Amino acid sequence: xxxxxxGIWSLAFTQGDRGxxxxxxxxxxxxxxxxxxxxxxxxxxxxxDLVGAAELLGATRRIxxxxxxxxxxxxxxxxxxATYHALPPHQRARLLVGLGVSHADFVDRYHRPYxxxxxYLDALDAAVPPLPAAARVxxxxxxxxxxxAADRCLGVHPYLVDAAHIARARSELGKGPLLAVExxxxxxxxxxxxxxxxxxxxxxxxxxxxxxxAWLRAGFTEDDLAGGGSDELVDALFLHGSWEEIxxxxxxxxxxxxxxxxxxxxxxxxxxxxxxxxxxxxxxLPSPWDGRCR
Numbered sequence: 142x143x144x145x146x147x148g149i150w151s152l153a154f155t156q157g158d159r160g161x162x163x164x165x166x167x168x169x170x171x172x173x174x175x176x177x178x179x180x181x182x183x184x185x186x187x188x189x190d191l192v193g194a195a196e197l198l199g200a201t202r203r204i205x206x207x208x209x210x211x212x213x214x215x216x217x218x219x220x221x222x223a224t225y226h227a228l229p230p231h232q233r234a235r236l237l238v239g240l241g242v243s244h245a246d247f248v249d250r251y252h253r254p255y256x257x258x259x260x261y262l263d264a265l266d267a268a269v270p271p272l273p274a275a276a277r278v279x280x281x282x283x284x285x286x287x288x289x290a291a292d293r294c295l296g297v298h299p300y301l302v303d304a305a306h307i308a309r310a311r312s313e314l315g316k317g318p319l320l321a322v323e324x325x326x327x328x329x330x331x332x333x334x335x336x337x338x339x340x341x342x343x344x345x346x347x348x349x350x351x352x353x354x355a356w357l358r359a360g361f362t363e364d365d366l367a368g369g370g371s372d373e374l375v376d377a378l379f380l381h382g383s384w385e386e387i388x389x390x391x392x393x394x395x396x397x398x399x400x401x402x403x404x405x406x407x408x409x410x411x412x413x414x415x416x417x418x419x420x421x422x423x424x425x426l427p428s429p430w431d432g433r434c435r
Contacts, residue, residue, distance in 0.1 A: 142237055142275065142295065144205050145175020146395060146431050149419060150323050150403035152180040152411035155193055162193070163200035165414040172423040176205040176237070178298075178323070178403045180411075191224045191238075198232040209298060209323070209403070210241035210280035213257060214250060218264030222272040238272060239298050241280035242351075255285055262293045278321060282306070282355035284313055291318040296400070301325065301346060303377035304397045306359055311398025321401040324394060327381040328406065328418055335381030340369040342407050343378070379407070384425035395431070 149169050154162050154177060166177055177197055181190055190208045197206045211221065225238060240261070242254035258279070265272040279290035280298045287310055290297040296319025299310060311320055325342065329335040346352045347366055356366060356374065365371040370378075380387045391402055404422065406415035 142205055142235070143175065144207075144237075144319070144321060144401040145173075146401060147174055147391065147422075147426065148176030148178055148205070148207075148321075148401060148403045149174050150178035150180055150209060150405040151414065153408075153414045154179040154197065155181040155190065157412040157414060159193070159196060161414055163196060165416055166197040166200050166204070166206075168416060169419060170201045170204040172419060173426075173428070174204065174419070174423070176207055176321075176401065176403065177201075178207045178209040178239075178405075180209050180405070181211075191221075191228070191236075194236055195228055195232055198228075198235055201235075203235070205235050205237055207237035207278070207298075207321075207403075208239045209300075210239035212243040213240055213261040214243055218261050218272075219268045222265055222268035222270070225272050225276070226270055233276065236276065237295065238277045239280055240277055240294075242286075255289070258286070259289060259293075262289075278319060282351065283358070284309075287313045291315065295319045296321060298323065298403070301343075301352060301378050302355065303359060304394055305377075306355070307394055307397040307399050319400050320398055321403060322394060322399040323403045323405055324391065325379050325405045325407060326387055326418075326422075327379055328384060328387065328421065329381055330383055332381065335379070336372060336375045338407050339375045339379040339381070341409075343370050343375065384421050387422065388425040388427075391426075 179193060190211055194206045242258050274293055275295050277294045278296050278298045279294050281287055281290055282299050287297050291314045298321045300323040307322055314320055327335040327338050361374055365374040380390050394402055406418045408415055
């Protein structure tokens with residue numbers, strides 16, 4: 142499945158106007174992006190996500206559409222596989238099903254996430270017909286989940302991580318599996334303003350144990366996670382500055398080992414399609430652009 146070096150990650154594809162979502166998807170394809178990532182709440186309905194994905198696939202010709210991510214607790218695996226296979230083959234060929242274990246804060250029956258995800262993949266494999274490994278990716282951060290993604294899926298889709306995490310994940314995955322990284326961007330040249338906007342977005346994640354654990358494993362401290370996040374944490378997780386500076390830092394993430402970067406533009410309203418920012422970023426990326434620093 143071809144994702145290209147850069148894609149667009151947006152909550153607006155699941156929370157915004159569905160008519161505009163189709164228009165925005167077509168424009169993103171025309172701008173040269175390789176994938177659209179449908180951001181959604183951890184407890185989102187996977188059937189609804191795939192229906193939304195089908196609408197975007199119908200509005201485009203070549204771009205890959207990915208869910209980011211379907212909660213394994215939201216629907217039985219056999220039903221998700223059936224929903225996937227209800228789509229026509231030419232749409233399934235461009236659909237990547239992102240899976241995640243969500244968070245204990247959102248799921249009453251949350252328990253043993255690694256075992257639960259492994260069992261869910263078993264059920265996807267056993268479905269008739271199965272949801273193929275090459276059409277699924279895991280939203281994971283820890284080394285065990287990353288290795289599971291390498292063994293059982295196309296690859297991994299980490300969220301809110303730094304360049305050092307990307308390098309570690311690449312080492313854990315090896316050369317073959319996909320490393321498709323979400324990267325959040327604040328297009329503002331004043332660092333303090335950019336950090337304020339980043340912290341407003343980061344606030345809802347700072348108390349979630351899965352993210353805290355990932356950041357602590359990465360070498361950040363409890364002090365970095367306090368008070369809305371230290372400057373060091375914010376600057377590691379978010380790209381800000383001019384579009385040229387942002388494009389240069391995206392290239393460094395590719396050098397660190399990312400196969401694909403799903404760019405999320407920080408917005409005060411998650412229903413907003415940041416289409417002007419998508420255009421500005423596309424203009425700042427040299428053409429053709431593979432993002433490898435030489």
